[in-house]
Amino acid sequence: MRDVRDALMVARNTDGKLVRRPLSPHVQVYRWPLSMALSILHRASGVALSVGTLLMTWWLAAAAVSDEAFARAQWFMGSAIGLLCLFGWTVALMFHAFSGIRHLVWDAGYGFDAPHYNTSGWATVIATGVATLLVWIIGLAVW
Template sequence: MSVMKDSREATMIGRRSDGTTIRRPLSPHLQVYDMLQMTSAISISHRVTGMIWTVGVVVMSWWLIAAASGASAFATAQWFLGSFLGVLFLMGLTAAAWFHTLAGIRHLAWDAGWGYDIPTTYRTGRAVLVGTAVLTALTWLMLLISW
């Protein structure tokens, strides 16, 4: 009869190079994180906006290929991007771009060793959120004025 209380326990046992057994720690997963905590929410959102950026690059590639393919293909791409859904997509992509950029700058500061204390972490997290809203609004205001 096994004395293991959890089947995952078998994967936590390992051996050092000298042959002695050790217990490996379990890595935390999403269920251990508090999703309303600023640090977790910003970190997960940074990853999600990176994926949104990937979708934006695909759409931009489609637009460029359509422009090179001819007037009919370009008109179709322009029609979609100029539609209500297309403009909403572009606004969301703009917000994702600003968020990902600002959160990336925050990560660069962490890589330099600055901003690890809890008050600074929360202050920079709020700055990323406010900066995203302000820069997205300014970007679209400038686009609408120049249109």
């Protein structure tokens, strides 16, 4: 201990060994409740969607450039990797949208207690699954 404040941070574990207490956030020792997983997923899906804007930019720019460029972009979107990207993009968009609405409700001051945020959390997960499937069923039917 170099600092007297460390006295509060050092404790014995169940074996009687002196260890430093974990500081929050300490994800490797916490159980992962739904709210915690959805919180980091909201951020992760936001970052994924940022990468996904490259697809939208490519699609729009290709349409503005030439028939060949647009055909190439459409070919990629229809390829196995392209479809996987688009599926991931749909999941991320649906999740980020539903989770975002959940965040907006919190911002308005509602739904902070455990029963409410657990219900809205599961509602977000289910809505994401249903909306993604719906979009893909309609999309594949049109295609």
